[in-house]
Amino acid sequence: MTETSLVDSETVERLLTTPAYHRWLGLELVRAAPGEVEIAMDCRDELTADVDGSYVHGGILATLLDVAGDFALVTELGVGLPTIDLRVDYLRPARPGDRLLAVGTVVRRGRSLGVADAVVTNGDGKKLAVARGLYSTAAA
Template sequence: MPDYLARLQEEMRRPPLHRWLGPEAVRADGSEVEVRLPFRPEFAGGVEPVFVHGGIIATLCDLTGHAAAACAVGRSVPTVTLGVDYLRPAPGVDLRAVGSLRRLGRSLARVDVEIFAADKLVALSRTTFAIPEERP
């Protein structure tokens, strides 16, 4: 049986961007992952009140969706499409992202991501990833 949490932890460490962002693996199985993003002042898109920049939220959607697809497939998968719906401003607190694999085909994977701030849903994402053929 694959160790999905170990795979998620690897996905959170591997890309150089992640070293700057600091996402943390929380849980993973074959169809869902959870990632925590500790808030930092550099993530602010506004002050008075402080809220998280939409670009940070979109990045969290992409990396969480990618992690869910990569855990299911067992290897890295490139993003094909990324759509984000912002439902409300995310206050300057830690974010929690839950990525759910909705469909895994031969060439594409579809993942939905929910972003929470202080247990309130702040954004939704639907992302598609390509599943490249493995080369010998």
């Protein structure tokens, strides 16, 4: 499992856009390369977490980070992987109307575990959240 090969972008996009939750979020594949992926989404009003509707729920950012980390590994393995652990640091809130970009990068891919880092930025390029995920590669 040491060689790195790109799973074709069409496969990555199909795997990303098939799950109903991903479609509901409006996830879009921007770019896929070996060990790296960029995924975008638009923040809708229905994703807000406060009564004023001024910020997007942190769980949405965590989901986007998790998916970006997972799909960085998908570019090498061709299958989605179960998340074992996800550590998220929130830096600033996402706002309704923001266009978010998540970049996931493989840190290490092993026979049983994979590690990936992810960062979410807004349309101004400001970092909103960062994460490190641990994924099970045993079944891949």
